[in-house]
Amino acid sequence: MRCCFSAPLAALSALPSPCEVVRSGALLAPTLLRAAAAALHGPARKSHHRHPDTLAAVHLELGTLTEDSAVITWYTGIPGTDDGLGHMLPAVTEGEVVYGTHPARLDRSAAEDRPTAHHQVELTGLEPGQTYYYQARSRGRAATPTPLHLIRGNAVGTNLYGLGSSGGPYSFTTPQPPPGRHLLSIALCNDLHVGETTSGLMAGVPLLRGVAQEPGLAPYPEIMSRALVEEARRRGADLLLAAGDISAGGAPRDLAEAKRILDGFGPHGQDYFVVRGNHDRPRRRGDDDAFRDGFLGGEGPAYFARDLGGLRIIGLDTYEKDGNGADAGGLGAEQLSWFRARLKEHRDQPTIVFGHHPLTVRDSLFPVSRGQRLGRRQARSILEAYAAAPGVFLHHAGHTHRNKRTVLPQAPHVTLQEVSAVKDYPGGFCLLRIHSGGYALNHYKTSSAAAREWGERSRRVAGGLWPHHALGRSVTDRNSMTAHDLSGISPVRLTAPCPASG
Template sequence: MHLGETTAGLVGGLPLLRGVPQQPGRAPYPELMSRALVEEARRRGADLLLAGGDISAGGAAHDLGEARRILDGFGTHGQDYFVVRGNHDRAADNSTFHTAFPGLTGSDGPGYFARDLGGLRIIGLDTYVKTGNGADAGGLGPDQLAWFQARLRETPDQPTVVFGHHPLTVRDSVFPVTRGQCLERRQARTVVDAYASAPGVFLHHAGHTHRNKRTVLVRAPHVTQQEVAAAKEYPGGFTLLRIHSGGYALNHYKAGDLAARQWSERSRRVAAGLWPHHALGRSVTDRDSVAAHDLSGVTPLPPLSRSVNRGQR
C-alpha cells in the first residue's frame, strides 16, 4: 500500500531509474489504489482481507492512520481483515504501527499472531523484527520463530495460510536478486522445514517484491509461496484466494475503478518500462493457478461485520 509515498519506481534507490509521480490535481496514488482495492475485493465477494506489510511508506502515524481508515472500509480489524508489518512500517517509534492497529497480537507476541477462522488457521508474521533501512534480509527473531514452530507442531494437519512481508525465496526475477528481497536464508530454511512436517499448511503469502510469482517449495511441495504485486502501482490489484473442499484457486484481479486504471497505466513506465515484465508475472500461472489440497474441514464464515459498519456510516 505504501501510504505516504509520492513517487513510484524508486527501486531500492537504484541510480538511473527515474520514478513516476502522480499527475497534478489527482489524489495521491497510494490512497487511490488502496481504496480501489478495498472496493474491488468487496465486489468480488472476499470474506477476509490480508494486508501483507508495507502499509505505509515510512511508518508515519498520519499515513498509518489513513491506511486504517481505508481498510476499515472493508470491515473490522482483527475479524474481517488482518495486517502485518513490513520493513517500511518500522518507524523510529515502533509504537506507531500498534497505535494504528491495536490488538494486533493478542497474547501471541509483538507483531505476530494466529487465528482460527472456521477451521482455517491464519498465521501472520512480522518479517522485519529489527532496526534498519530494509536493504538487508528480513528476520523473524528467535522468539517469533520458536512460537511459529510450536504453533505448527500443535496442529500440523489444520488447513493453514501463513502471510508475512518477506518471501522465503525469490526466483526468476527480472532484476538482480539481493539478500534484502527475502527472509534471512537460515530462518527461511527453518520455516520450510516446519512446513515439511505440517501437511495442513498450503499457502505462504508474501509481498515485498512487488510482483506476482508462484513458487512451489521443493522441500515442502504441498506449500505454494505466492508473491503478490503491490496495490499501489501497476498492475494495481490483489490476489483472491478461493477455498473449496478439494483444493483452492488463486486469481489476480486489477482494481476496476477508472482513476485506479489510469494510474496503473501511468505507472507501467516504472523501471524504464521493464515493470510489467516483473510485476504482472512472467507466466499466467504466476497470477492464476489451481491446486489440490484437502480443505474439507474448513467451514463458511458468518456474515461479515462490514455490512453492519456500512449501515452505521
C-alpha cells in the same frame, strides 16, 4: 529519505551475486542508456500533430483467468504523442473482445459500456477446460500484447498461439474449478505504501526517474487502496489479509489513513488483518511505533494466529529487528519458536501463513539480493517446519512487488505466492477461493477509472521494464488451481479474535 522502491536494486547493503549482476546488467543497459538521454535532454514534448482519429491499441494483458471467466485489459493511445514519460497520450474510444473456440470463428463478443482509453473487458460464462481464442479491438484496431521478451513470458495466454502475429488471435485454456463446494474467499494483498509520492525510485540508479501522480489528482496509494477495498468486496471476499508495507515509512498519519481506508472493508481483527512490513517500522529507535498503536492497540506482538471455522490464519512480522529496511527480513527468536510450536501443535490443520518477506525469490529480471527475502537460515527453518506440517497449504508474501507462484521440493504441498503491490502497476490483489477439495488463486486488477489510469501511468517504472517484473512471467504466476483436502473448514466468518499464543 527511505527508498520507495523496496524490491529490485534497493538493498545496496546486500549485494547480489556477480552472475546475477552481469545477467541483469545486460538486460538493463539499453534502458539505462535511454534514461540517461532523457535526463540530459529533459522530458519529451507532447505532440498533437497526428489526426485524433488515429490510434494504437497496446499493452494487451490477460490479467485474470478462472474456470468460467477471463479479464482482459489494454490501452489505446494517439501515435506520435508523448505525455512526457515516453507514453502515448490517451485515445478515448470503445473496446470489445471477440472470441470463440476456434481461431477462425470468433463468434462471440463482449464490449465495454462506455468509451475509455483504459480498457477492461470481462468474459463470463466460459466452460472449464476449454480452449478459447480471442482478439481485443478498439475502433477496428487489434490490440497487441505487453511484450515480455526479456523473460520469455506471455502476457496474453496460456500457450504460444498467436504470439507470432500482430493482433492475434491469442488463446487460453480455462482451468478446472477447485474440487468440492465453495467455503470462503480471501483477498490477499500487500504494499499499499500509503504516504508515498513517487513510484519506482531506485537507490543507486539516479538516471531512472520515478513516476509521480499527475498534478491535481489524489495521491495514488490512496486511490489504489480504496479501489482494492471496493474490488475485493465486489469479487466476494469474506476476509482480507494485508501482508505488510501498509505505509511508505511508518508515519502515524499515513498508517492512520491506511487504517481508515481498510476499515471500509470491515472491522480490523475480524474482517481484515494486517502484518508489518519493513516500511512500517519506526524510522529511528525510540520513535513511537505507529503501526503497533494503530493496529494492535499499542501492545502485544505483531504476529498472531486466528481460527476461522477450522482454517488457521498465521500472520508473521518478518522484519522484527533493527535496521534500515534494506537488509534481509527476520523473525525474532521468540516469534520463530512460537511459530514452529504452533505448526507442530496442530500439524494437520488447514493453515495459511502470510508475512511481508518471501522465503525465496526465483526467476527475477533484476539482481536478487538478501534484502528481497527472509534470511536464508530462517527460511530453511520455516520450510522444514512446513515439511512436517501437511496442513499448511499457502504462504502469501509481498515485498517483491510482483506476481510469482513457487513450489519447492522441500514442501511440495505449500504454494508460495508473491502478490504484486496494491500501489501501482499492475495494481490489485489476489483472490483465494477455498473449496472443500482445493483452492484457486486469481489476480484481479482494481477497476475504478482512477485506478486504471494510474496503473497505466505507473507501468513505466524502471524505465519501462516494470511489466517484465511485476505482471508475472506467465498467466499461471497469477492464476492457479490446486487440489488439496480442505474439508475440515466450515463456511463461517470469524467473530472474535483469539490470543496470539493460541
